[in-house]
Amino acid sequence: MATLTADRKRALRTELEGMLGRGAVLSDPDELLVYESDGLTLFRALADFVVFPQSAEHVSAVVKLAHREGLPFVARGAGTGLSGGCLPAEGGIVLSLMRMNRVLEVDYDNQLAVVEPGLVNLHLSWKVGPKGYYYAPDPSSQQACTIGGNIANNSGGPHTLKYGVTTNHVLGLEVVMPDGEIVWLGGKTRESQGYDLIGVFVGSEGTFGIATKIVVRILKKPQAVKTVLAVFDEVDQASAAVSEIIARGLVPAAVEMIDQLTIGAVEDAFGCGYPRDAAAALLVELDGLAIGIETQAERIVAACRDSGAREVRTAKDEAERQLLWKGRKSAFGAYGRVSPAYMVMDGVIPRTRLPYVLRRVNEIVDAHGLRVGNVFHAGDGNLHPNILYDPRKPGEEARVVAAGAEIMKVCAEVGGSISGEHGIGLEKADFMPFIFSAADLALMQRLKHAFNPQGLCNPGKVFPTRKSCGEAGAVAYRPHAIEEQGLAQRF
Amino acid sequence: MQPAVLEKLRSIVGAPHVLTGVDLSPYVVEGRTPEAAVFPGTVDEVRAVVTLAAESEIPVIAWGGGTAAAAGVAAARAGLVLGLTRLDRVVEHEPGDLTATVEAGRTVAALQATLRERGQWLSLDPPDETRATIGGVFAANASGPRRQLYGTARDLLIGLTVVTAEGAVVRGGGKVVKNVAGYDLPKLFVGSYGTLGIIVECTVKLRPRPDDERLVAVSFDRMKDAGATVRALMASDLIPNAIELLDGASLRALTASAPPAPGAGASAALLVGFDGVPDQVAWQVSELGRLVAATGGRDVREVPAETWPRLARAAAAAFPACAVMRLSVLPTQVADAMEQGGELARGRGMASAWSAHAGVGVVTASLALADGRQDLGVVAAVLREWRGIARGCSGFAVLDTAPLAVKEAVGVWDDAGAAGRIMRRIKEELDPKNVLNPGRFVDSI
Numbered sequence: 001m002a003t004l005t006a007d008r009k010r011a012l013r014t015e016l017e018g019m020l021g022r023g024a025v026l027s028d029p030d031e032l033l034v035y036e037s038d039g040l041t042l043f044r045a046l047a048d049f050v051v052f053p054q055s056a057e058h059v060s061a062v063v064k065l066a067h068r069e070g071l072p073f074v075a076r077g078a079g080t081g082l083s084g085g086c087l088p089a090e091g092g093i094v095l096s097l098m099r100m101n102r103v104l105e106v107d108y109d110n111q112l113a114v115v116e117p118g119l120v121n122l123h124l125s126w127k128v129g130p131k132g133y134y135y136a137p138d139p140s141s142q143q144a145c146t147i148g149g150n151i152a153n154n155s156g157g158p159h160t161l162k163y164g165v166t167t168n169h170v171l172g173l174e175v176v177m178p179d180g181e182i183v184w185l186g187g188k189t190r191e192s193q194g195y196d197l198i199g200v201f202v203g204s205e206g207t208f209g210i211a212t213k214i215v216v217r218i219l220k221k222p223q224a225v226k227t228v229l230a231v232f233d234e235v236d237q238a239s240a241a242v243s244e245i246i247a248r249g250l251v252p253a254a255v256e257m258i259d260q261l262t263i264g265a266v267e268d269a270f271g272c273g274y275p276r277d278a279a280a281a282l283l284v285e286l287d288g289l290a291i292g293i294e295t296q297a298e299r300i301v302a303a304c305r306d307s308g309a310r311e312v313r314t315a316k317d318e319a320e321r322q323l324l325w326k327g328r329k330s331a332f333g334a335y336g337r338v339s340p341a342y343m344v345m346d347g348v349i350p351r352t353r354l355p356y357v358l359r360r361v362n363e364i365v366d367a368h369g370l371r372v373g374n375v376f377h378a379g380d381g382n383l384h385p386n387i388l389y390d391p392r393k394p395g396e397e398a399r400v401v402a403a404g405a406e407i408m409k410v411c412a413e414v415g416g417s418i419s420g421e422h423g424i425g426l427e428k429a430d431f432m433p434f435i436f437s438a439a440d441l442a443l444m445q446r447l448k449h450a451f452n453p454q455g456l457c458n459p460g461k462v463f464p465t466r467k468s469c470g471e472a473g474a475v476a477y478r479p480h481a482i483e484e485q486g487l488a489q490r491f
Numbered sequence: 492m493q494p495a496v497l498e499k500l501r502s503i504v505g506a507p508h509v510l511t512g513v514d515l516s517p518y519v520v521e522g523r524t525p526e527a528a529v530f531p532g533t534v535d536e537v538r539a540v541v542t543l544a545a546e547s548e549i550p551v552i553a554w555g556g557g558t559a560a561a562a563g564v565a566a567a568r569a570g571l572v573l574g575l576t577r578l579d580r581v582v583e584h585e586p587g588d589l590t591a592t593v594e595a596g597r598t599v600a601a602l603q604a605t606l607r608e609r610g611q612w613l614s615l616d617p618p619d620e621t622r623a624t625i626g627g628v629f630a631a632n633a634s635g636p637r638r639q640l641y642g643t644a645r646d647l648l649i650g651l652t653v654v655t656a657e658g659a660v661v662r663g664g665g666k667v668v669k670n671v672a673g674y675d676l677p678k679l680f681v682g683s684y685g686t687l688g689i690i691v692e693c694t695v696k697l698r699p700r701p702d703d704e705r706l707v708a709v710s711f712d713r714m715k716d717a718g719a720t721v722r723a724l725m726a727s728d729l730i731p732n733a734i735e736l737l738d739g740a741s742l743r744a745l746t747a748s749a750p751p752a753p754g755a756g757a758s759a760a761l762l763v764g765f766d767g768v769p770d771q772v773a774w775q776v777s778e779l780g781r782l783v784a785a786t787g788g789r790d791v792r793e794v795p796a797e798t799w800p801r802l803a804r805a806a807a808a809a810f811p812a813c814a815v816m817r818l819s820v821l822p823t824q825v826a827d828a829m830e831q832g833g834e835l836a837r838g839r840g841m842a843s844a845w846s847a848h849a850g851v852g853v854v855t856a857s858l859a860l861a862d863g864r865q866d867l868g869v870v871a872a873v874l875r876e877w878r879g880i881a882r883g884c885s886g887f888a889v890l891d892t893a894p895l896a897v898k899e900a901v902g903v904w905d906d907a908g909a910a911g912r913i914m915r916r917i918k919e920e921l922d923p924k925n926v927l928n929p930g931r932f933v934d935s936i
């Protein structure tokens with residue numbers, strides 16, 4: 001990246017202020033510091049400018065300026081990403097979309113909403129909730145993360161198992177292309193013509209352009225919900241139960257697993273009623289029609305018992321259900337009780353390989369002299385091993401990073417993936433060859449080139465680069481601001 | 492085709508797997524005979540064939556069951572048909588993972604039969620299951636009535652292997668149900684009609700087969716009432732797996748082929764499907780009866796399961812020869828679009844038949860060409876007006892089936908706008924020599 005001279009920088013600042021208004025442009029290093037990293041504090045990078053556009057035209061004008069100047073630029077939502085995706089890795093301009101946060105239209109009859117990218121995920125469900133609707137993708141950061149960030153990362157959540165991830169809920173996108181042109185991909189209808197540009201834009205981690213309007217589906221809230229807790233003396237039994245539930249023809253809304261270390265931490269902190277001596281527990285949720293839900297719950301109970309569960313209970317009422325979910329959701333906060341820091345891993349495996357992979361995870365972490373707590377979306381095989389460590393002990397963080405890479409290799413070996421929801425960003429760019437060949441990556445590069453030929457839009461992400469190897473320095477994990485405020489936990 | 496190239500093709504796949512001359516008759520599309528048809532038995536052979544064709548500058552037309560072979564505009568040069576039916580193995584089916592990996596040339600029916608043995612299915616019900624291949628269904632983004640609940644190809648394809656225009660083998664996605672590593676290549680190839688790469692293997696997400704399923708027909712005297720019913724149904728607690736709306740002509744076609752008839756003589760009908768455990772299905776069927784009583788529905792009755800595969804074909808089955816157009820609109824606009832479109836055709840003295848996946852706003856319209864005396868100008872005018880209806884609903888319309896002259900007059904694809912330019916760039920990046928199914932697709936891709 002060419003560094004800007006002080007004069008040039010001043011001139012550009014004036015020009016940007018002319019476009020966006022005063023108070024919409026930051027360029028002082030002190031102010032820029034807030035935007036130097038996202039939820040993964042391992043990586044940091046400073047931009048030349050952070051700007052706050054309020055419309056697609058604003059975004060387009062800024063992007064055109066960046067294009068003209070050959071300056072890299074990157075969109076930023078709430079900055080809750082966990083792979084360094086919104087970092088200005090090569091300087092340039094950060095476009096914060098937090099001022100574009102309106103719900104523009106809700107069409108209940110056609111079950112869709114048009115929103116701006118800076119809208120906080122949960123705020124959409126709040127908006128449509130009174131009429132009995134909700135927005136299904138529910139990342140646990142949903143009180144803070146934006147729909148635009150969700151689009152970029154194709155985010156998921158506990159209910160992904162039944163309802164799908166972000167990409168299954170997007171109908172249309174207004175996009176500012178990397179040359180500044182404003183283009184609609186798809187629209188409000190269910191189908192669109194030609195290549196599925198929405199399908200490839202979603203999950204492109206901000207490297208294909210900047211979404212400025214988003215059309216999403218909203219769903220009717222289910223008539224009934226039922227929650228089952230199954231307790232196991234062996235992790236293998238709990239893992240087997242996951243496959244057993246699936247193999248018996250059941251499609252729960254969520255199947256989450258919590259291991260012994262995590263249960264201990266949760267019980268210390270909150271006392272949610274999970275048995276401390278259990279090796280693992282499964283939290284299974286069913287939803288849908290009120291009628292028939294009992295029959296399905298009975299099948300879940302039977303599948304768990306046949307897999308060796310020593311206790312299976314169904315939440316009697318909403319209060320008990322809430323308590324069980326509190327245990328699950330506060331797990332991350334609870335690790336604070338047992339460790340000064342932890343790092344969350346994100347990998348996916350075929351569900352039937354759970355017993356083997358969980359054993360391997362434990363062995364790897366043991367071999368590095370560390371401890372791990374597992375709390376994750378077992379139903380779709382999305383692991384989140386949380387490696388506990390003490391950042392003050394020299395070398396410990398490096399061991400965590402090394403163990404993380406080995407765990408990713410195991411996911412790859414069993415035919416899985418190196419990310420289920422947090423994305424590649426800077427963090428895992430060098431792991432891409434674990435699962436993709438040079439030819440696979442070359443095709444992805446060509447696709448990127450079709451959208452982003454100059455490469456100015458969010459450079460340095462997704463693909464392996466030497467730079468991303470070098471920057472992965474040892475920096476202590478710090479909880480994200482929204483975790484500190486108790487607003488969300490790291491799933 | 493040069494004899495030398497033909498010889499090389501024979502040496503790649505074996506002489507019995509290269510067809511020429513009169514053997515090519517099943518592969519004639521719109522009067523054009525391909526230069527040869529070749530049937531590789533392995534992915535390596537596919538690679539070798541594509542590489543050879545690219546070197547020799549012969550267009551390659553991927554061919555599954557041929558059910559969508561006439562889609563789009565005929566290519567300028569007929570080229571080489573690359574048949575995938577020998578690649579038909581189920582590579583892996585792990586019931587506990589609810590996933591399967593299958594070679595592209597296996598028919599949908601054959602795949603479903605394998606999955607059924609373990610109580611599972613691929614929740615996609617495209618037409619012509621016994622001919623349509625998995626690869627072809629994904630390449631053409633085919634779907635059926637049950638998309639109401641289960642979505643379409645894009646929601647089910649989690650991984651794939653393609654042979655690129657340059658003969659490289661590329662994998663996208665994976666075999667896990669949740670995956671955000673790298674760009675979503677499976678989505679790119681869904682609906683790409685063989686223009687970006689040859690799909691040779693697919694990994695799909697499966698579902699358990701429901702315990703029970705029922706299809707219920709409700710008749711209406713007015714299309715408007717049927718439309719209002721769709722709206723009420725979508726706002727209710729019911730979870731139908733299909734909401735098919737038929738006009739009188741489509742209904743007559745459906746009932747003619749399948750007695751006992753769902754409410755013959757009605758001017759519109761809804762066919763609503765439910766699945767799940769038996770008490771859920773029974774409850775929903777009775778709730779539906781209650782719901783339609785308030786919206787002008789009558790004659791509520793269950794129809795046999797054999798009706799399912801005929802639903803999507805009902806409009807086209809109304810006439811011995813027809814042009815078929817698919818309109819994409821919002822669900823609430825479906826009934827109006829159907830009524831308006833029918834009137835426009837009648838106004839020009841032509842008969843039409845309409846059906847829709849009403850809950851998702853996908854409408855199929857067929858325009859009778861039965862006696863062959865229709866003025867091409869009038870046919871084209873009606874089809875253009877229909878396209879106008881779709882655009883007026885901020886949607887679009889694609890001409891699925893029509894004689895070549897009509898296709899040329901009306902245009903198969905709708906205007907792709909600025910997005911079309913991005914599609915073009917993708918095509919140029921992935922197939923710079925324009926070898927794969929050239930000219931058939933949107934924006935002359």
Ligand SMILES: Cc1cc2nc3c(=O)[nH]c(=O)nc-3n(C[C@H](O)[C@H](O)[C@H](O)COP(=O)(O)OP(=O)(O)OC[C@H]3O[C@@H](n4cnc5c(N)ncnc54)[C@H](O)[C@@H]3O)c2cc1C
Pocket residue numbers: 038039074075076077078079080081082085086087097117118138139140141144145146147148149150151152153154155156157158205206207209210211212421422458480482483488489490491
């Ligand atoms: C405590 C915690 C819990 C979490 N739990 C989950 C979880 O359960 N599931 C899950 O999937 N993720 C989870 N995450 C990760 C994160 O919240 C998601 O990736 C989220 O989608 C990021 O949204 P954001 O608005 O913060 O985006 P940012 O972090 O600001 O940006 C993320 C990426 O999106 C791009 N981007 C942002 N806006 C746009 C736009 N308008 N157009 C194009 N690109 C854009 C950025 O350039 C960047 O590449 C969690 C994170 C934290 C801190």
